[in-house]
Amino acid sequence: MDAFTAIIDALPYILKGTAVTAGIVIGAMVLGLIAGIPMAVGQVYGNRPVRFMVGVYVWFFRGVPVLVLLFLVYFGVFGFIEIKLRSGYGIYINFSPFMAACLVMGMVSAAYQSQIFRGAIQALPQGQLKAASALGMSDSMAIRTIILPQALRIAIPAWSNEFSIVLKDSAVAFVLGTTEIMARTHFVASRTYQHLPLYLLAGVLYFILTWMGVKALLKLEHKVRIPGYSN
Amino acid sequence: MDWDFYGQHLIPALNDGLWISILLILPSATGGLALGILTGTIRTFGPPWLKRIGNFYAGIFRGTPLVVQLFILYFGLPNIGIYLSPYAAAVTGFILCSGAYQSEYIRGGLSAIKRGQLMAAKSLGFSSTGSIFWIVLPQAMRRALPGCGNEIIYLIKYSSLAYIITCIEITGQARDVATTYFRFTESFFVAGLYYLALVSIAGIALGKLEKKLYIPGFGKQH
Amino acid sequence: MNNNVATVLQITDIHKVLGGKEILRGVSMTVDKGELKILIGPSGGGKSTLLQCINFLLPPDQGRIFLDGSEVHFHKKAELYRYRQQVGMIFQDFNLFDHLNALDNVSIALRKVKKIHKAEAGDRAYHELERVGLSDKTDLYPAELSGGQKQRVSIARALAMDPKVILLDEPTSALDPELIGEVLRVIVDLARSGMTMIMATHQIGYVKSLTNEILFMENGRIIEHGPPEKLLSADADTRCRGFCEMLKDLVREP
């Protein structure tokens, strides 16, 4: 089989993996956002124990490779929970590799996103919070209605960068046997022995996905832009 | 707790893996930085055609996953008759990928230097090489340092991907021990701590270096 | 050429095209030893371009430059570097080297260009900083200095090279009004001590008693020149006087 036929034959099968890849990335980014924002607020405005705990979380999840965390969570923690539930309560559940990938990449991204938002909050002028308090707002209301809407806008370029990192990291999830782009490519390649053209194809797919995502986020950035915010 | 498992099996295996990891990280970090300085300089000051090649290289390697790059080097190249050992493929992939990211920071550092700095140097009688060596580089390196250091930290973590092209370092050893003794949580958790230690040591060293080179007006205050 | 021994710098018929536009259209002047020449004129008239051409930071398209009677061949690298060591340059936006403290800013060219020993270069640099009133700021970096202090360091940096002539391109126009005085005082002292200088400036009042020739530049040409009492006298019907009157209305001079 030549390279061209290999690509044509494999393309529909590999393209189906795009949806899985997109699922992992969106799941991870949303989880990272939901967890990252409160962590950022905690690190800027929280008391010492809160700041300490966020600091430890960030240190751990930015220091351990995604691959090791995938193995740890999927084979270690998930396996342990499955066995306990089965032997203890007779409950049979099966965590999927997809869930493990979303969870792990989401937890890692939460660590990075929290630092993005922290930077954005700290980049705001001090007077913003003071002005809100002077209007009689509570701290939490001021953070929700004044600080975060501004900080989230400032954070979009860095968030877009984080997105492209998560997208590329999602390729690692194939080690668990998720059916995303990389796993499917690997599967076809090891049958047809057309490794080079197929992995190049995978590279092109990731390149296009990154490009599309970044473009979309750039659109968002322009859409929510407020006059006076240059970045 | 079952100390024998840790003392007899896990820790010795991870220590073996640690050496391989270090043998992966050191040449990759140095090679990546060197390649990044070269490419970054070309992308800033080079002639247009060379700039285009540099931008193309950086765009490709920053736009695709490192896993794909490693697979192309290890599984793909044999299709055209090039066989690399797992170690050689890993180091090559790490250098090429890291070089692309480093070139971005170097380029940023170089283009942050104001034109007036060169004008002032020339007006004092500095030669072109003299002004690059004494004025441009000391400033560019300081501006690029935080980014370059961060990239080295990323590289330490990504060195774990060598496992998937069968270069057995910390992650590979942990996986072996985990499947042999059916102890997944402990094995991978301790492996994680090894990486955490490497990353933290590198982070402290880079922080020290930044502090040592700190000058008012460059980078963050310490 | 004029063989007057007192002539330090002579430039003849300088032309320069930038971006397809002729910015300098035949500029000539002769600067004698100890003279302060004042270059004024509307913004965009070509003053900065001229000063940069004199130092070959922009190579002139046409024209010749003589230092102490001998022509400068700027295509010869060694000769160009030697020439630039003898011609000091002060920029509007200072251009101090951001990674060096005040002392090293002044001494680096002594060490790396003139190859003077570190200790000796340091002594010389300290002496020059003392001369501009900054002996207590030697360890500070540009980011820690005020605009006026930065400009004084850059003057010290130029002086340390023992230049035969100093070119000053609007040395005070990037400064806050309250900082202009400290820099102008240093320049006045230099003029009084006999330093040869060409200065582009709008702060005409302060230096008009020290100059014997004002050059009024517009559209790439020197269209009027002469002593200030001639160009600026109340009954003079000159472009220069009109321009200076307008400046006076706009800014209060120190």
Ligand SMILES: Nc1ncnc2c1ncn2[C@@H]1O[C@H](COP(=O)(O)OP(=O)(O)O)[C@@H](O)[C@H]1O
């Ligand atoms: N690199 C350049 N390319 C094109 N035009 C330039 C360049 N530098 C300066 N100019 C133009 O040359 C003219 C003279 O500028 P300049 O010498 O700075 O005047 P001045 O210092 O008298 O204000 C201006 O119209 C300016 O726009």
Ligand SMILES: [Mg+2]
């Ligand atoms: Mg000007």
